[in-house]
Amino acid sequence: MTDLLIFGRTGQVALELARLAPDARFLGRDEADLANPAACAASILGARPAAVINAAAYTAVDRAESDQGTARLVNAEAPGAMAKACAELGIPLVHVSTDYVFDGSGAAARAENAPTGPLGVYGQTKLDGERLIAAAGGQWAVMRTSWVFSAHGTNFVRTMRRLGAERGRLTIVADQVGGPTPAADIAAALLAMARAMIADPSKGGTYHFAGAPDVSWADFAREIFTRSGLSPQVVDIPTSAYPTPARRPLNSRLDCSAISRDFGIPRPDWREGLDRVIQELSA
C-alpha cells in the first residue's frame, strides 16, 4: 500500500510488513528514534501519509525492568505523540500491543475489555501507550498480539532451534499458556486493518489477534523440535523454577473473535506459520 508510513524497519513485524507492502515508507531508528517522541510526531506531520502503522517497540521484557525510562518513552510516550499527530492530520494510526498488559490469572481467554494488570515494566509501558493513543482523540486501532515469531530477530523459535542443536536436554516452563503468532500473519492483519480504517473512519478500537491453538511454551518447544528434526529432551518446569527479572503472565489466552467479526480476520493456525518459518530458516 502506498502512502503508508511505518515506524520500524528491522523488527519481526516490520520486516514482514516490508514484504507485503514494499511501497510503504519505513522509518528505522536512524530516521525516527522512538526515544524522541516529538521527532516521531514531526515525521508524521512532515510525511502526511494516508495512515500510520507503528511496528517499533521496546520488546526486551527483562531489560525493561532496569531501563524503565527508555521503555516508557518508546512504548508509551512515542505512540501517544504519534496518535496526536495522526489526529491532527485526520488519519488512522494502527498500533501493536501485547498479552503482557494482563495479569494472566485464571484460565479463560480474555476479551478486549477484560481488566488489565501488567506484571512488569514492559507490560505497564505498553498499556500506558494504549491509553495515550486512545486519549489523543483520533482514529486508532490497537492490536494486542502474543508470542511473536518469524525467521528473523529474537524470538522463541530461533532460540529453541539454537539451544536444541546445542543441548540434549532443555527445561521449559509448562504453566504459561498462550497463542504463538507468526509475524507474517500480524503484518497482513495490520495492513488489512489500515485499509479498512482508511475506507471507513468509524472503524477502530482495541482488538486481540493471536495464533491458534493455545499452547504452553514447553509444548510449543516440542512442536518446534519435531518440525525442525531436532530431538532434545524437553522437561516441563513451573515458572517458579525459571526465575527472571520480569514476571510473565501464566494465562495469555486471548479471545480473538472481535477482529474476525469487525475486520473479517480469522485466527491463524501457528503450526502452518511455523512450518513456513522453519522452511525459510532451512533454505
Ligand SMILES: NC(=O)C1=CN([C@@H]2O[C@H](COP(=O)(O)OP(=O)(O)OC[C@H]3O[C@@H](n4cnc5c(N)ncnc54)[C@H](OP(=O)(O)O)[C@@H]3O)[C@@H](O)[C@H]2O)C=CC1
Ligand atoms: N516479540 C513478541 O513476542 C511480541 C511483540 N509484541 C509487539 O509487537 C510489536 C512488534 O514487535 P516485534 O516485531 O516482535 O519487535 P522486535 O523486537 O522484533 O523489533 C523491535 C523493533 O522496534 C525498533 N525499536 C526499538 N527501540 C526503538 C527506538 N528507540 N527507536 C526506533 N525504533 C526502535 C527496533 O529497531 P532496532 O532494530 O533499531 O532496535 C525494531 O525494529 C511491538 O509493539 C511489540 O510490543 C506483542 C506481543 C509479542
Ligand SMILES: Cc1cn([C@H]2C[C@H](O)[C@@H](COP(=O)(O)OP(=O)(O)O[C@H]3O[C@@H](C)C(=O)[C@@H](O)[C@H]3O)O2)c(=O)[nH]c1=O
Ligand atoms: C530460553 C528459555 C525460555 N524459557 C521460558 C521463559 C519464558 O517464560 C518463555 C518464553 O521466553 P521468551 O524470552 O521468548 O519470552 P518473552 O521475551 O517474555 O516473550 C514475550 O515477549 C514480549 C515482547 C511479548 O509481548 C510477549 O507476548 C512474549 O512473546 O520461555 C524456558 O522456560 N526455558 C528456556 O530455556
Ligand SMILES: [Mg+2]
Ligand atoms: Mg524475549
